[in-house]
Amino acid sequence: MNILAVLIPISLSLGAVGLLAFVWTLRHRQYEDPRGDAARILSDDYDEAPAPKRGTD
Amino acid sequence: MSAVEYPGAAACPACVATSVTITRAGKQAAHAAEVTVLALPGVHCAGCISTVERGLIARTGVAEARVNLSLKRVRIRHDASVSVEELTDHLSALGYEALPLDMVALSSTETDRIGRELLMRLGVAFFAMMNIMLLSVAVWSGASDATRDMFHLISAAIALPTVIFAGQPFFRSAWASLRNRRLGMDVPISLAIILASSISLYETFNGGDHAYFDAAVMLTFFLLGGRYLDHRTRAVARSAAQELSALEVPRAVRLTAAGEETVAAATLLVGDVVVIRPGGRVPVDGVVLSGESEIDRALLTGESLPVFAGPDARLSAGEVNLTGPLTVRVTAAGRDTSLARMADLVAVAESARNRYTTLADRAARAYSPLVHLLSFGAFGVWMWITGGDVRHAINISAAVLIITCPCALGLAVPAVVTAASGRLFRAGLLIKDGTALERLAEVDCVVFDKTGTLTLGTPEPRDLALQDAADLAVVMALAAGSSHPLAVALARGARAHGIVAETVTDLVEVPGYGVEGIWQGRRVRLGRAAWVGAAPGQDTAAWLQVEGRAPVAFVFDDALRPGAAALIAALNRQGMPIHLLSGDVPGAVRGLADRLGITDWQAEVLPADKAAFVQALVASGRRVLMVGDGLNDTAALAAATVSISPASALDAARVASDIVLTGRDIAPIAEALRVAKKATRRIRENFAISFGYNVIAVPLALVGLATPLMAAVAMSLSSITVTLNALRLK
Numbered sequence: 018m019n020i021l022a023v024l025i026p027i028s029l030s031l032g033a034v035g036l037l038a039f040v041w042t043l044r045h046r047q048y049e050d051p052r053g054d055a056a057r058i059l060s061d062d063y064d065e066a067p068a069p070k071r072g073t074d
Numbered sequence: 075m076s077a078v079e080y081p082g083a084a085a086c087p088a089c090v091a092t093s094v095t096i097t098r099a100g101k102q103a104a105h106a107a108e109v110t111v112l113a114l115p116g117v118h119c120a121g122c123i124s125t126v127e128r129g130l131i132a133r134t135g136v137a138e139a140r141v142n143l144s145l146k147r148v149r150i151r152h153d154a155s156v157s158v159e160e161l162t163d164h165l166s167a168l169g170y171e172a173l174p175l176d177m178v179a180l181s182s183t184e185t186d187r188i189g190r191e192l193l194m195r196l197g198v199a200f201f202a203m204m205n206i207m208l209l210s211v212a213v214w215s216g217a218s219d220a221t222r223d224m225f226h227l228i229s230a231a232i233a234l235p236t237v238i239f240a241g242q243p244f245f246r247s248a249w250a251s252l253r254n255r256r257l258g259m260d261v262p263i264s265l266a267i268i269l270a271s272s273i274s275l276y277e278t279f280n281g282g283d284h285a286y287f288d289a290a291v292m293l294t295f296f297l298l299g300g301r302y303l304d305h306r307t308r309a310v311a312r313s314a315a316q317e318l319s320a321l322e323v324p325r326a327v328r329l330t331a332a333g334e335e336t337v338a339a340a341t342l343l344v345g346d347v348v349v350i351r352p353g354g355r356v357p358v359d360g361v362v363l364s365g366e367s368e369i370d371r372a373l374l375t376g377e378s379l380p381v382f383a384g385p386d387a388r389l390s391a392g393e394v395n396l397t398g399p400l401t402v403r404v405t406a407a408g409r410d411t412s413l414a415r416m417a418d419l420v421a422v423a424e425s426a427r428n429r430y431t432t433l434a435d436r437a438a439r440a441y442s443p444l445v446h447l448l449s450f451g452a453f454g455v456w457m458w459i460t461g462g463d464v465r466h467a468i469n470i471s472a473a474v475l476i477i478t479c480p481c482a483l484g485l486a487v488p489a490v491v492t493a494a495s496g497r498l499f500r501a502g503l504l505i506k507d508g509t510a511l512e513r514l515a516e517v518d519c520v521v522f523d524k525t526g527t528l529t530l531g532t533p534e535p536r537d538l539a540l541q542d543a544a545d546l547a548v549v550m551a552l553a554a555g556s557s558h559p560l561a562v563a564l565a566r567g568a569r570a571h572g573i574v575a576e577t578v579t580d581l582v583e584v585p586g587y588g589v590e591g592i593w594q595g596r597r598v599r600l601g602r603a604a605w606v607g608a609a610p611g612q613d614t615a616a617w618l619q620v621e622g623r624a625p626v627a628f629v630f631d632d633a634l635r636p637g638a639a640a641l642i643a644a645l646n647r648q649g650m651p652i653h654l655l656s657g658d659v660p661g662a663v664r665g666l667a668d669r670l671g672i673t674d675w676q677a678e679v680l681p682a683d684k685a686a687f688v689q690a691l692v693a694s695g696r697r698v699l700m701v702g703d704g705l706n707d708t709a710a711l712a713a714a715t716v717s718i719s720p721a722s723a724l725d726a727a728r729v730a731s732d733i734v735l736t737g738r739d740i741a742p743i744a745e746a747l748r749v750a751k752k753a754t755r756r757i758r759e760n761f762a763i764s765f766g767y768n769v770i771a772v773p774l775a776l777v778g779l780a781t782p783l784m785a786a787v788a789m790s791l792s793s794i795t796v797t798l799n800a801l802r803l804k
Contacts, residue, residue: 021221025228029205036201043194053143059120 110150110158112165112172115736117146122170129168130161148172189309192302195240199295202236203288207786210288214783226278226285233287237271240294243301259438259484262445266475267293273472276465284469289476289785296793297484304488307495308508326350326357329401342407350400352557356393359406361386366586367398368558372525372704377658379614380559382586382602392705397558398585432509433757434487441483449474452776466778473780477771477788485793486760489800494753497803501745502737503718510732512757513716514750516697520645521688521710523702524656524666527720528642528740529632533560533614535567536629545626547576548593549618552600555581555589560616561600564628588616596621603627613661631665635720637741642670644744655679655687657706685709701743703727718743749803756803760796767792 042048117126123141126148130139135156141148150161165172209225217225244260244267251258267290274285326339329347339357342348347363350356356369368380371393380396383389389402391411453471460466495505505511525531538546550568553561554575568575578591578598588601599619603610606619611627619625645652654675656663663677679687684702688710691698700707700714703723708730711717717731720740728734735742771788774780 025209028208029228029232032201032205036197039197039201040194043190043197048190048193050142050144053123053141056120056123056143060124 108152108154108156110152110161112148112150112158112162114141114146114148114165114170114172116170117141117143117148125168126165126170130164133164136161186309189302189305192243192298192305195243196295196298196302198236199240199291199298202232202240203291203295205232206288206291210285210782210786213285214781222283223278223281226274226287229285229287230275230278233291234271234275236291237267237294240291240298241267244294244297257442257446259434259442262442262475263293263297263479263484265446265449266290266472266479269468269472270476273468277469284782286472286476286782286785289782289789292786292789293476293479296789299793300485300488303485303492304508307488307492307505340408342404344404344407346404346407348402348404350389350395350402352395352397352399354395356389356391356395356402357407358391358402358404359411360389360402360404362389363401363403365398365400366584367400368396368586370394370396370559372531377525379659384586397556397583432487432512433754433761434483437483437761445475445478448478448772448776456778470775470778470780473775473778473785474772476785477775477780478768479789483761483764486764486796486800487757489797490753490756490760490803493800493803494749498733498742498746498749499736501742501749502735502739503742503746504734504736505732506734507732510716511750511753513697513732514699514746515754517650517699517716517747517750518697519651519653519691520699520701521653521655521691521714522672523684523700523704523707523710524654524658524663525632526703526722527701527707528635528638528654528666528670530635530738531722532633533563533630534633535564536631538567538571538628541626541628543573544576545618545620546571546573548578548598548620549600549628550575551578551593552581552589552591552598552618555591556583556600558588560614560630561589563630564600564616593620613665632662634666634669635738635740637739639670640741641744642672644741646671648747650747653687655684655710657681657684657704681706681709685713688713699747700731701740702731718746752803756800760799763795763799764792 047054114122114126117123123143126141127139130136130148130150133156136150136152138151139148148165152161162172206229209229213222213225241264244264247258248260248264251261270286270290270293274287274290277283277285325336326342327334327349328337328342329349334349342358348358348360352367362383362385364385366382366384369383369387369389370380371377371390383395383400388405389400391406449471452474453467456467456470457464491508491511494511498505522528546568550565550573553565553568555561576593578593581589581591583589584601584605587605588599590597590599590601592598598621599606600616603615603617603625606617606625608617608619608625608627611629614630614632615627616630617625617627642652652672652674654663654667654672656675656677657679658677660677663675667673667675676687684707688698688700692713692715697716698714700711700717701719702708702711702717703719704727707719708727711719711727711730716733718733718735719727719731720735721728721737723731723734733746767788771780771784774784
C-alpha cells in the first residue's frame with residue numbers, strides 16, 4: 018500500500034501540469050480563431066503566433 | 075479576477091515572438107501605432123489567409139496583419155500614413171472585399187471575457203472531475219477503511235475549491251432568481267452541488283461509505299459545458315450582428331465657410347449644409363438647396379423606380395442619391411430623423427415579443443418545484459421511517475437531488491441550438507435570437523416584401539433581344555456616360571448580347587433627366603419619358619430618342635434575387651400560404667407575382683398597413699414568418715412571429731429581425747424552416763431522454779438504494795446521449 022504515497026502525488030501533479038497547460042493556452046488566446054488555426058497548418062509561412070498580446074499593440 | 079488578466083509584457087513569450095516577426099518583415103514597430111480591423115466576408119481557406127497577410131505586409135507602412143478566419147476579420151497594425159481607404163483598396167486589388175468596422179461597436183466582442191472565464195471554469199472542473207473519478211473508481215472497486223477515508227479526503231481537497239470556483243455562475247444566478255422570488259433551473263442545481271459537497275465532507279470526517287464529490291464536480295462540469303455552448307452560440311450571433319451594424323460607419327460631407335469637411339453623421343446639427351454625392355446614402359432629413367438628381371427610396375417605401383429630386387425637395391435619411399450631387403440643408407439629424415424614429419418604434423414592438431417562453435423555460439418551470447418537492451418529501455418520509463436519523467435522511471434527499479439534477483436538461487437545449495445554428499450559419503443564415511429557432515419551427519404562413527427581398531432592387535432590361543441592334547449600339551454608348559442604375563443595367567445587358575457600342579460624341583449627363591450626345595451629326599438622348607417627349611407608361615423604362623425619330627422605350631424588370639424562384643417553389647410544395655406585400659406600383663408587383671407563382675399579392679401597401687396585415691394574421695392565430703428589408707417593413711418584421719431580413723437590408727430592418735441572411739441567395743430560408751422543425755423535435759426528444767433516465771433512477775434514490783457509482787453512471791450516460799442526439803441534426 019505504500020506505493021500509493023508515490024502514485025497519488027504523481028497522478029495529481031501530472032493532472033496539474035495538464036491544467037496549467039490549459040490555463041496557459043487560454044491566457045494566450047489560442048481559442049480565438051479555431052478555424053484559422055486549422056487552416057494555417059496548410060500554409061508554408063512560419064507562423065509566429067499564438068496571436069500577440071493585444072495590450073501592447 | 076486574476077485568472078483572466080495577463081502577465082507583464084516581459085513575461086509573455088508571444089510578445090518576444092512578435093518582435094521577431096517585425097524584424098523579419100523589416101518594419102519599424104515604433105511608428106506602427108494604428109490598429110484597424112476590417113471585415114473580410116470572402117476569406118475561407120488557408121490560401122486566402124496567406125494571400126491577405128503577405129499582401130498586406132508587403133505594403134509600406136503596414137507592420138503586421140493577422141486574419142481571424144473564424145470571425146472573417148483581419149487585424150492590421152500600421153502607421154498613421156496609411157489610411158483605412160488605402161487598405162481596403164489594397165485588399166480589393168488582391169481580390170478580397172474589405173469593409174471597415176466600427177471599433178467602438180466591436181470592442182465588446184473583441185475581448186470575450188465571459189467566454190474565456192467560462193472556459194477556464196470548464197477546464198478546472200474537467201481536471202478535478204478526472205482526478206476525483208480516478209480516486210472514486212478505487213473506492214467503488216473495494217477500497218475500505220483508512221484507504222477509503224484518505225481517498226475521500228483527497229477528493230474533498232480537490233472538489234471543494236473546484237466547486238467554489240467553477241460553480242460560481244450557478245450560485246450567482248440562483249441567488250439572483252431567489253431574490254426575485256423565482257425558482258429557476260439554477261436553484262436546484264446549486265442546491266444539489268452544495269448539498270452533495272457538504273454531506274460528502276461530513277461523511278468523510280465520520281468515516282462514511284458514500285461520498286458524492288465526483289457527482290458534485292461532474293454536475294458542475296456538464297452544466298458548465300451546456301452554459302459554454304449557449305454562450306458561444308449567442309456570442310457568435312451577437313458579434314456578427316454587431317459587425318453588420320459596425321459596417322455602417324456613417325459619414326457626411328459638411329459644407330462650411332472654410333470649404334468641405336468630412337465628419338461623422340452623428341455630429342451634424344439642424345441647419346448645417348451637407349453635400350451628398352451620387353451613390354451616397356442621405357445621412358439626415360433635409361431640404362435640397364441646389365442640384366438635381368434622382369433618389370432611390372426603395373429601402374424606405376419599396377418603390378423600385380427612382381424619383382426626381384430638385385431644389386426644395388424633401389429628403390429622408392436612408393434614401394440613396396443616384397445621379398447628381400445635391401446640397402442639402404439639415405432639418406433633422408441623428409436620433410430625430412424619420413429613420414431613427416422608425417427604429418425606436420421597432421424597439422417597442424421588440425420587447426413585446428421577448429415574452430415568448432421557450433421549451434426550456436416551460437420545462438424548467440415544471441421541473442424545479444417537482445425536484446424540490448421530491449427531495450424534501452424524501453427527507454421527511456425517511457425522518458419518519460428511521461425515527462429521526464437526520465444523517466440518513468439528508469443522505470437520501472441529497473441523492474435524489476443529484477440524480478434528478480437537470481444535467482441532461484442543461485445540455486439538451488444548448489447542444490441542439492449550437493448544432494442547428496452552426497448548420498444554418500454555413501447555409502448563410504445568422505440566428506440573432508436564441509428563441510428564433512423554436513418560433514421558426516411553428517411558422518405556418520409566410521409574408522414577403524418585394525423590392526430588395528424577393529428582388530435585388532437592381533433593374534434588368536426586359537426582352538433586350540427584341541430591340542433593334544442599331545438602337546442598342548447607340549444606347550450602349552450613351553449609357554456609358556452615366557452611373558444611373560438603369561444606364562448601368564442597359565450597358566451590361568447590351569454587352570451580354572454581343573453589341574459593340576457606336577461612337578457618340580459630346581456626352582453630357584443631365585442629372586435627374588438622362589444622358590445626351592451627338593451621333594452621326596444627330597442629337598441622341600437616353601433618359602426619362604418626359605425629357606425625350608414620350609408619354610410615361612406603367613413600367614420602369616428608359617427612353618432612347620434619336621433626333622427626328624419617335625422615342626423607343628427600354629422596359630426594365632427588377633432582377634430576381636438568386637434562389638427566390640426555388641424558395642417560392644419549395645414553400646408552395648410544402649403547402650405554406652404565401653403573401654406578397656409591396657409598396658411598389660401594381661404593374662411591377664403583378665409581374666413578379668406571376669413570374670414566381672404567387673397568387674396572393676397586394677401593391678401600394680403603406681408601412682402601417684403592412685404591419686396591420688401581419689398583426690391581423692398573428693391575432694387570428696397564425697404563426698407568421700415575415701421576410702423584408704426596408705424601413706417600410708420594419709414594423710411588420712417586428713409584429714411577425716419570426717422575421718428574416720437580407721444583409722443588404724437597412725440597419726433598422728436587420729435590428730427588427732431575428733435572422734439575417736448573410737449571402738445574396740434567399741433559398742436557405744426553406745432550409746431554415748426544415749432545420750428549425752428538426753431542432754425543435756430534437757429538443758423534445760432530449761427532454762424525453764432525460765426524463766426517462768429519471769424515471770428509472772429516482773425510485774432507486776427514493777428508497778435509498780442509490781450509490782455514488784449509480785449517480786455517476788446515470789449522469790454521464792444521460793449527458794452523452796443528449797449530446798449525441800443533438801449532433802444527429804442534419
